[in-house]
Amino acid sequence: MFENIKEGFVKFITSRAVIVCFVLFSLACILVYRLFSLQVINGEYYLDSFKLRIKKEKTIPAARGNIYDRNGNLLAYNELANSVTIEDVYKSGSGKNAAINETLNRLIDIIEQNGDNVDHDFSIVLNDNNEFEFNVTGNSQLRFLADVYGHTSINDLKYEEKTKTAEEVVNDLCKTFGIGEYETPGVSSSFVPRKGYTNDRALKILTVRYNMNANSFQKYIDTTVASDVSDQTVADVMENAYTLDGVSIEESTARKYVDSVYFSQVLGYTGKVSEDELAELQKVDSSYGINDIVGKSGIEQAMESTLQGTKGSETVYVDNTGQVIETSNYVDSVAGNDVYLTIDKDLTEACYNIIEQSLAGILVSKIQNVKTYTYTETSSSSNIVIPIYDVYYAVFDNDIVDINHFSSDKAKDTESKVYQSYLDKNASVLAEIRNELLEKKTPYESLSKEYQWYMSHIAANLYSDGIINSALVDKQDATYIAWTTDEVISLTEYIKYAIAMNWVDVSKLSIDNQYADSEEIFNQIVNYIIDELSADYDFQTRLYKYLLLDGNISGTDVCNLLLEQQVVEITEEEKALWNRGGESSYTFMVNRISNLDITPAQLALDPCTGSMVVTDVNTGDVLALVSYPGYDNNMMANGVDAEYYAKLRSDNSNPLYNYATQQKTAPGSTFKIVSSTAGLMEGVITTDSVIYCGGIFEKLDHPPKCWIYPRGHGGLNVTGGIRNSCNLFFYEVGYRLGLVGNSYSSDIGLQKLAKYADMYGLSEKSGIEIAESEPQVSDEDAVRSAIGQGTNSYTTVGLARYVTTVANSGTCYNLTLIDKTTDSNGNLLEDYSSSVRNTVDMPQAYWNAIHLGMRQVVQDKSYYANLGVSVAGKTGTAQESKNRPNHSLFICYAPYEQPEIAIATRIAYGYTSSYAAQITKEALTYYFELKDTDDIISGTAQTLQDGATNAD
Incomplete structure (x- = not known):
């Protein structure tokens, strides 16, 4: 029995079923043990090992240094701010682009509904016609295109990539980032960019996507969408955070500028570094990166390495999705150093306000209650008047009122009335232009002034849009000359001739038939012209000029527009007077200008710009450098406000241009000090030499005249020549400088004049640290x-160095705007001072003669009588165009006995040098x-004496 049991047990345990169960049980035990080992004993180790850990070094930006004036007044500083950022946490796949774009679209809505703006640091902007255009040129544009199309060098760009229009680049990028829709939803069809x-919205989303793409190799780095946003935006973003994947609020600093409009041209502003800037900065400091904020212009750019500071760092571990899983090794950043300028804040602001008040005073004195002013061959540039209707038109032309608001649901009575007049005029003009091109074909010279402007504008657009390829046009062609110079043919004839000569790029037209004949091509061009004009902002604005001149819009309407859009505010007394018709539109507008309710810069009529540079004659320090008008660089520094930037670019007064350092004009009679020096030092005159002025210089074939002609000054020495600004005296000096024996050589004379112009520093830039024209x-x-x-052509700051050299009797400085630098704790790092460029070694008797002449110039000005300080100076008038007023210049120094400061002032198109002197x-x-x-x-127009004269 035992044997039977034993045999049965053996058979049981050796059966296949038992063996299989045992094997399975053993495997289960091993599996349980292994799972226990993996998940419990070594769980943490294997979890860390499973996760992809990528070690990255993340930089922490440093606070930028402050900028102060010479007296320690703050000009630029940093302020704690909040930024809206987005991180690429989106899973790769076909739906990624759509998900990011949808998030950005909703995010931008939140940002803009609270009055904040999306940062715009992109090289394409929208112009007034709502069309895309590049805001960079030359190599900067090519560098941008190379980045867009994935080339490391601009030399790798293909021809078709180099020649892409801004719209084509936008479309290419929109395809890349999925910004648009398919032609037929739900069906396999072609993708339509921007659909x-x-x-505007496509460009904003594209800007963020482009910047995100630049960080694609570092997904853990946020991309800034909007900087320095309001508390309400912060609250709204955080409230919707669960639906805005990757979006967060980040603490940062915002660059702020005190009284920005006065110092914008000097200080400049900051912005995201460009590829070109990065390459240059990395040559000096390899720590600069693609996301750094750097100085873009002015002192911010010139002193970048001083202001930037030292970045901090931390070690960041990210997983395979780019998510941060651990940070360590935190090293704090070190704030940048502070820069103290030589300029005086209060003096600069005073000079700026003085220029603005005085420009308003000149405008008021020149405005007349007439519709037009006709220029003739006998018209004097010093007597050009400003018709009040030019003032009315400026309200539309320089966007003082918002013409787009005329058609809105919230438009008020006058806005609606004016808009209807515009619609009628627009339809009428477009119909007439079509009729003119297809039927009338009137020669250009026979058209009205209005339609001449339309035809010229159309032709210019055909060139700029590439419809007529200017590179193919033969400028010597008889038909081309008949259109452009002789003006004896119609635009229709010229276009048809251009088609026949294959100057027209048919690919830019909507022509399906590749074998279209010339008539079909012409008809398509006409359709293109009408379509383009319908969306052409310049054309639309111009219509208001003719609506005004034709009486369809009145001066009263213009004034009411200003009131309805709250561009200006008037007292209750004046409002009551205006409402009952007791004040004319002419008086209303003159009062607005007089009170600076509307500034010269807003009107952008001659004169609307000015510049002034004040220097310390004993040190070469620049005490004030003023360019009018300025702009708000706070709107540019913390992510460019695209709308504001577009307005600056289209502003007819060009506030982005530094008139003190970049505008060059002829110096006029201010140059006569150089000529006096050359004549004395070259021995062609002495202090006692007398030159007789009879009013006309007869030693040349086409004799020039003195300003006093047909009278003459009689006999003058060099002091009298300067005092009376006698042209003939200096004609004779220039002639004598060119004499070789008895033979006159203009080149020899020019060489000698250039020699002494160089001694006064007029052959080189002045030395200041910001951008300056040669x-x-x-x-x-x-x-x-x-x-x-x-x-001869010089900047205002160049003339300032020149008169500084005259004032101190021969020490020519390299001017400077930098006083000193300190660390963030106020410890002195470097004390700057002007360097001496050269000295003009000249006998004191010569200096005395020149100084006395300049003193007598000022003594002859009645408005300088009883000033309280003795001044020596020289006026100058420079004509640039017969149809526009002359440029007005004045250089001086004071006190005459022991000079402290020198000043150079230029009022572009300022009529007469008397205005600059005042x-x-x-x-x-x-x-x-x-x-x-x-x-x-005073904050009101400064009344100036006319004193119009050609004496300078």
Whole structure:
């Protein structure tokens, strides 16, 4: 029995079923043990091992250093701010683009509904016609295109990539980032870039996507969508965070500028580094990265390495999705150093206000209650008047009122009335243009002034849009000359001729038939013209000019528009007077200008710009550098406000342009000090030499005349020549400088004039640390160059160095804007001072003769009588166009006995040098505290004496 049991047990345990169960049980035990080992004993180790851990070094930006004036007044600083950022946490796949774009679309809605703006640091912007255009040119544009199309060098760009329009680049990028829709939803069809988006919204989303793409290799780095946003935006973003994947609020700093409009041209602004800037900065400091904020212009750019500071760092571990899983090794950043400028904040602001008040005063004195002013051959540039209708039109032309609001649901009575007049005019003009092109074909010279403008504008657009390829046009062709110069044929004839000559790019037209004949091509061009004009902002704005001149819009309408859009505010008394018809539209507008309710910059009529540079004659320090008008660089520094930037670019007064350092004009008679020096030092005259002025210089074939002609000054020495600004005296000096024996050589005279212009620093930039135009010393006609004509062309700051050298009798400085630098704790790092470029070694008797002449110039000005400080100076008038007023210049120094400061002032298209001299007088009054500040800076138009004369 035992044997049977044993045999049965053996059979049982050796059966296949038992063996299989045992094996399975053993495997289960091993599996349980292994799972226990993996998940419990070594769970943490294997979890860490399973996760992809990528070690990255993340930089922490440093706070930028402050900028102060010479007296320690704060000009630029940092302020804690909040930024909206987005991180690429989206899973790769076909739906990624759509998900990101949808998030950004909703995010931008939140940002903009609270009055904040999306950062715009992209090289394409929207113009007034709602069309895409590049805001960079040359190599910068090519560098941008190379980045877009994935090339490391601009030399790798293909021809078709180099020649892409801004719209084509936008479309290419929108395809890449899926910004648009398919032609037929739900069906396999072609993708249409920007479909479903406005141009503005597409560009904003594209800007963020492009920046995100630049960080694609570092997904853990956020991309900033909007900087320095309001508390309401912060609250709304956080409230919707669960639906806005990757979006967060990040603490940052915002760059702020005090009284920005006064110092914008000097300080500049900051922004995200460009590829070109990065390459240059990395040559000096390899720590710069693609996401860094750097100085873009002005002192911010010039002192970048000082202001930037030292970045901090931390070690970041990210997983395979880019998510941060651990940070360590935190090293704090070190704030940048502070920069102290040589400029005086209060003096600069005073000079700016003086210029603005004085420009308003000039405008008021020149505005007349007439519709038009006709220029004739006998018209004087100093007597050009400003018709009040030019003022009315400026309200539309320079966007003082928002013409787009006329058609809105919230438009008020006058807006609606004006808009209806515009619609009628627009339809009428477009119909007439079509009729003119297809039927009438009137020669250009026979058209009205209005339609001449339309046809010229159309032709210019055909060139700029590439419809007519200007590179193919033969400028010597008889038909081309008949259109452009002789003006004896119609635009229709010219276009048809261009088609016949294959100057037209048919690919830019909507022509399906590749074998279309010339008539079909012409008809398509006409359709193209009408379509383009319908969306052309310049054309639309121009219509208001003719609506005004035709009486369809009145001056009263213009004034009411200003009131309805709250562009200006008037007192209750004036409002009551206006409403009952007791004040004319002419008086209303003059009052607005007089009170600076509307500024010269807003009107952008001649004159609307000015510049002034004040220097310390004993150190070469720049005490004030003023360019009018300025702009708000706070709107540019913390992510460019695209709308504001577009307005600046289209502003007719060009506030982005530094008129003190970049504008060059002929110096006029201010150059006569150089000619005096050359004549004395070269021995062609002495202090006692007398030159007789009979009014006309007869030693040349085409004799130039003195300003006093047909009278003459009689006999003058060099002091009298300067005092009377006698052209003939200096013609003779220029002529003598060119004499070789008895033979006159203009080139020899020019060489000698250039030699002494160089001694006064006029052959080179002034030395200041910000961008400045190269000067131009005349290289033609020594006789006329001696009175500041020829091709002489200098900046205001260049003239300031020149008069500084005259004031201190020969020490020519390299001017400077930098006083010193300190660390963030106020410890001195470097004390700056102007360097001496050269000295003009000249006998004191010569200096005395020149100084006395300049003193007598000012003594002859009645408005300088009883000033309280003695001043020496020289006026200058420079003509650039017969149809526009002359440029007005004045250089001076004071006190005459022991000079402290020198001033150079230029009012572009400022009629007469008398105006520049009077503006400078007000600056001197402020500097030497000769009058109460409130009396000088009144906030209203400054009344100036006309004093129109050609004496300079």
